[in-house]
Amino acid sequence: MSLATLDAATLYGLMGAVLVGIGLYGIVLHDVFIRRLLAFNLLGGGVFILFGVIARRGAGAGFPGDPVPQALVITGVVVAFCATALAITLIERLAAKDEASDGDDHS
Amino acid sequence: MLGLALDLLIAALVIGVALWTVRTRDDFAAIVGFVAYGLLLTLAWARLAAYDVALTEAAIGGGVTGVILLRASIRLKPVATARKPIGARILVGLLCAAISAALAAVVLLPMTPAPSLAIEVRTHLASTGLGNPIAGVLMAYRALDTFLETVVVLLALFGVWSLTPDAAWGGRPAMAVPAAAFGPLPLFGRLLIPVGIVIGVYIVWVGADAPGGKFQGATILAAMWILAMMAGLTQAPSIGRWRLRLLLAAGPIVFLAIGLAGIPLAGAFLAYPEALAKPLILLIEVALTLSIAATLGLLVAGPPDVTPGVEP
Amino acid sequence: MADALTVAAVIVLAIAAVGLVRVLRGPSRIDRMMAVQLLGSGSVAVLVLLAVGSGTDALVDIALTLALLAAFASIALATTLAQKATAAAKAEHAPGTPAS
Amino acid sequence: MTALVALFSTAAIGAGIIFFLAGTVGLIRFPDGLTRLHALTKADNLGLGLIVIGLLPLSSSVGMALKLVVIWALVQFAGATVAQLIARVARSTERGE
Numbered sequence: 001m002s003l004a005t006l007d008a009a010t011l012y013g014l015m016g017a018v019l020v021g022i023g024l025y026g027i028v029l030h031d032v033f034i035r036r037l038l039a040f041n042l043l044g045g046g047v048f049i050l051f052g053v054i055a056r057r058g059a060g061a062g063f064p065g066d067p068v069p070q071a072l073v074i075t076g077v078v079v080a081f082c083a084t085a086l087a088i089t090l091i092e093r094l095a096a097k098d099e100a101s102d103g104d105d106h107s
Numbered sequence: 108m109l110g111l112a113l114d115l116l117i118a119a120l121v122i123g124v125a126l127w128t129v130r131t132r133d134d135f136a137a138i139v140g141f142v143a144y145g146l147l148l149t150l151a152w153a154r155l156a157a158y159d160v161a162l163t164e165a166a167i168g169g170g171v172t173g174v175i176l177l178r179a180s181i182r183l184k185p186v187a188t189a190r191k192p193i194g195a196r197i198l199v200g201l202l203c204a205a206i207s208a209a210l211a212a213v214v215l216l217p218m219t220p221a222p223s224l225a226i227e228v229r230t231h232l233a234s235t236g237l238g239n240p241i242a243g244v245l246m247a248y249r250a251l252d253t254f255l256e257t258v259v260v261l262l263a264l265f266g267v268w269s270l271t272p273d274a275a276w277g278g279r280p281a282m283a284v285p286a287a288a289f290g291p292l293p294l295f296g297r298l299l300i301p302v303g304i305v306i307g308v309y310i311v312w313v314g315a316d317a318p319g320g321k322f323q324g325a326t327i328l329a330a331m332w333i334l335a336m337m338a339g340l341t342q343a344p345s346i347g348r349w350r351l352r353l354l355l356a357a358g359p360i361v362f363l364a365i366g367l368a369g370i371p372l373a374g375a376f377l378a379y380p381e382a383l384a385k386p387l388i389l390l391i392e393v394a395l396t397l398s399i400a401a402t403l404g405l406l407v408a409g410p411p412d413v414t415p416g417v418e419p
Numbered sequence: 420m421a422d423a424l425t426v427a428a429v430i431v432l433a434i435a436a437v438g439l440v441r442v443l444r445g446p447s448r449i450d451r452m453m454a455v456q457l458l459g460s461g462s463v464a465v466l467v468l469l470a471v472g473s474g475t476d477a478l479v480d481i482a483l484t485l486a487l488l489a490a491f492a493s494i495a496l497a498t499t500l501a502q503k504a505t506a507a508a509k510a511e512h513a514p515g516t517p518a519s
Numbered sequence: 520m521t522a523l524v525a526l527f528s529t530a531a532i533g534a535g536i537i538f539f540l541a542g543t544v545g546l547i548r549f550p551d552g553l554t555r556l557h558a559l560t561k562a563d564n565l566g567l568g569l570i571v572i573g574l575l576p577l578s579s580s581v582g583m584a585l586k587l588v589v590i591w592a593l594v595q596f597a598g599a600t601v602a603q604l605i606a607r608v609a610r611s612t613e614r615g616e
Contacts (some may be wrong), residue, residue, distance in 0.1 A: 004217050008114045012151055015118040015215030017127055021207030026129035031188045034134060034179055035152045038141050040123050041172065045148050052155045058223030064156035065242035066223040070247060074241065075256050077163045078322050081172055082263035085406040088179045089267045092409070095183050096272075105232060109425045113465075116429060122435055127443060135503075136443075139451045142492050143439065146462045149485055150432075153466060160479035162484055170488030174495040181502050290607055292494070295600040302593070303487055310484065318477040327484065330491045337498055356517075420579060427532050427570070431539055438543035438562075449552045449609050453559050456601055457542065459565045460594050461543050464539070467587055468532075474579045476533065479586045486590050491599030497604035504611050 014054040019046025033091045037084060042079045048073045114154055121147045134185060138176045145169025148331050159241045162310065166326035181183065222369035235384050238316030245320070247390045252378040254366065257359045257395055260402050265357070268346055271410040277347040280408035295307025296338030303331040311396050315389065321396045328396070329403035336408065343408045351401070362391050424472030428465045435461025452496050459489030524576045538566035549573030552609040556602055563598035567591055 004010045023043025030036045051069045058066030113312045124147060128140035145168035152161035190196075228240050228248075235243045245253045271278075311324030344351050365387055366377040373380045379387050438457045444450075463486045469477030538561055545558020571591040578584040 004215050006111075008110065008154055010214060011111070011114050011118055012155055014211050015121055015151070017207045017210035017214055018122050020210055021203040022125045022129055023123070024206060025199055025203040028203075029191050029196065030129075032134065032186050034176070034183060035129075035137060038127055038137055038176070041141065042128060043142065045125075045144065045168070048160075049148070049151060049155075049391075050210065050214070052152060052157050052160060054222070055157060055367075056155045057217060057221035058225055060223050060225040062229060063225045063240055066225045067228050067244045068248075070157050070160055071241050071244040073157070073160050074163050074245070074320075074322060075249075075252060077160070077167050078256060079259055081167050081175075082260050082406065084172055085175055086263050086266045088175055089270045089410055092179055092182050092271045093272075097416045099184075109422055109429070113425060113429050113432070116432055116436070120432070120439070124439075124443075126482065133448075135499075136451055137449055139448075139455055140443065142455050142496070143443075143458050144488060146458050146485065149481065150462055150465060153469070153478060153481055158475075158481060161481045165481055166488055170492055173492045177499045179498055200459075283491040291600050291603045292498070295494070295596070299487075299490070299593075299596065302589075306483055306487055310480065313480065315433050317480075319480060323484065327487060330488060334491055337495065371422065420528075423529070424532075424574075424577075427536060430536055431566075431570075432540045434536070434543050439544045441543075441547045447552060447611065449527060449605055450555065452601075452605060453546065453555060457546065457562060459561055459566050460598065461539070463569050463590060464535070467571065467574060470583070471574045471577050471579075475528060476580075479583055479590070479610075481592050482588055483593075486593045486597070490593065490601070493597065493601040494528055494604065497601055497608060500608045501604065501611070504608055 007052045007106070009056040012049055012056075016046045016049035016053060017047065019043070033043075034088075037087050037091070041080065044076070048076055051076075057099060111129075115148050117147060117154060121151060134183075135180055138180055138414070141175035141176065142169045145173060158238070159320060159323075161258075162318055162320075163326075166323050166330070170330055170405055171326060171333075171403065173328075175409075178407070178409060184201040184386050234381060235379075235388065237388065239314060239318065239320070241318070242314055242320055242388075246391070247379070247384075250366070254359070254362050254377065257362065257399065261359060262398060264402050264406055267410050269408060271346075272412065275411045275413060277345060278410050278411040278413045279345045280316065280343040281413045284288060292338040293340060296334055296340050300331045300335055300340075301397065303327060303334070307331065307400075311392065314392070315385075321399060323394045325396045325399035326403055328400035329407065332400070332404040343405070346405075346411050354401050355398055355405075358391075358395035361394035365391060421472040424468045428468040428472075431461055431464045431468070448500055452493065452500065455489075455496060456493050459485070459493065463489070520598030526578055528573040531569050535566045535573060538562055538569060542566060553606060556605055556609070560598055560602050564595050567594050 020043055023039050023046060026039025026042060027036050030039060051073045055065040055069040121144065124140055124144045128137050128144060130139050145164060146188065148168055149161050149165040152164050228244060232240055232243045235247045237243045307324045307327035308320040310327060311321055314320030314324065336343055369378040370376055435458050439454050443454050463482050466478050466482035466485060470482060542558050542562025545561070546555050549555045549558055568591055571587050575584050575589055578587060
């Protein structure tokens with residue numbers, strides 16, 4: 001094992017590592033659900049970029065990157081979007097329910 | 108060297124926008140920050156030569172994810188919350204920094220030689236008849252994952268629909284824009300949507316041999332559908348219509364049928380007979396594109412909130 | 420020429436970044452929307468410069484997709500703002516009636 | 520590539536960068552939303568437009584050149600629409616205040 005050379009892959013790898021930290025910070029410290037969801041997506045972006053770095057370093061056989069991690073990331077991005085869509089709908093319903101029960105309290 | 112300067116600038120901007128998104132007080136501002144984050148990540152993926160992923164990020168990351176978050180920001184009331192005490196912020200910050208540092212160490216001390224399946228992919232790509240290695244991986248080696256992924260997309264829509272208020276069940280999602288904001292939107296929609304559909308189909312088509320593919324193209328098509336709803340050119344369909352449900356299920360059904368046919372014909376579930384690999388993969392891609400585009404569009408539109416039979 | 424185009428890409432992105440910093444700080448939501456708009460066209464410019472510089476067709480396709488989806492996101496942002504403004508105006512004029 | 524083409528491209532791309540710069544300076548310096556919007560649309564339309572014009576002779580194929588023009592048309596058209604929408608929102612919020 002030796003220190004990685006400073007190339008684009010290493011640079012973006014460090015960026016991905018920082019993004020994971022930022023996302024985690026947001027998830028832990030935010031009370032508002034939608035902000036947590038945003039932070040969760042920031043974290044996801046960082047994890048995907050780390051996969052991209054693995055792919056870039058695995059370049060070979062005439063490909064600019066290892067296709068397998070890239071295919072994994074594409075699946076990941078789509079599934080992350082679906083999870084976000086479901087979570088958003090849950091948050092909306094929860095807010096609507098809270099509003100309705102607040103109304104009951106007042107009446 | 109020049110390239111590295113560009114990479115450094117992109118990385119700094121991504122981190123800056125991410126920090127801003129987490130720290131800002133205004134929810135709408137945070138969503139704007141997230142859309143910017145998606146745009147910049149696309150550049151990062153392009154610089155990593157992961158062009159397929161860059162296309163996905165451009166379509167999904169900033170585009171439809173941003174729009175779905177905006178939908179929520181209209182419906183949710185802003186909640187005022189106090190900042191956490193400084194001690195908690197420092198403690199959490201330190202822990203998160205430690206995790207980042209550990210990941211950074213992994214990045215800085217890579218395995219040599221780097222693990223890679225690129226050579227295996229190159230050896231077997233020819234048997235799929237495809238030129239794009241990522242499409243090959245998605246449709247051949249990891250066909251089961253891709254199949255399950257399309258089912259997950261559909262399940263997410265079931266989840267969203269199951270959160271429909273009782274009164275609106277069987278109705279359709281509302282995507283109305285107030286008349287004051289209409290302005291040039293309908294004209295814009297009429298001109299842009301046909302162009303967008305052509306681009307979406309093109310991205311699916313080139314996906315066989317060059318970066319592109321069904322998820323990216325389907326996302327563009329879904330975005331055009333949503334745009335038509337926002338511009339008031341069309342309404343979201345009622346979720347009870349059987350033709351809509353058939354469209355949603357067609358992709359996974361075709362995929363499953365061809366996969367099952369692979370057991371007698373090619374010896375394994377989701378295996379393709381050598382001679383027919385490319386036409387079969389194309390058939391699956393076309394069916395999946397239509398289903399995924401419809402599913403993603405309805406995911407963005409959300410659960411029905413217009414009671415059936417009642418027009419607003 | 421490829422080097423010159425990379426330099427141009429760096430300059431365009433740096434300019435967009437300066438604008439981004441200015442407008443993300445607000446004060447209004449409209450300023451923030453403009454930030455996205457500027458960053459969208461800046462990113463498209465960076466991608467086409469890199470595409471021609473390296474002769475990579477895929478980068479042009481990414482620029483095409485980004486141009487389309489950035490426009491989509493910008494329009495969604497604008498209509499969201501309009502809806503929020505209408506809702507706020509309604510709440511002001513007729514308190515008690517729920518905004519539709 | 521002839522020197523003339525290189526000169527033309529450099530000039531057009533340089534001019535495009537100047538418009539991007541002017542747009543950003545406008546965003547920083549102009550006092551209110553509508554004037555800042557004016558500055559922004561210059562960067563969008565002319566900045567990207569000039570860069571695309573400069574890149575056309577350098578592109579490797581006719582298809583690439585065609586796509587570049589489509590990209591510019593898209594950004595131009597979307598920019599105009601978004602500017603309209605933003606201006607309407609700006610006017611209605613100012614009236615409301």
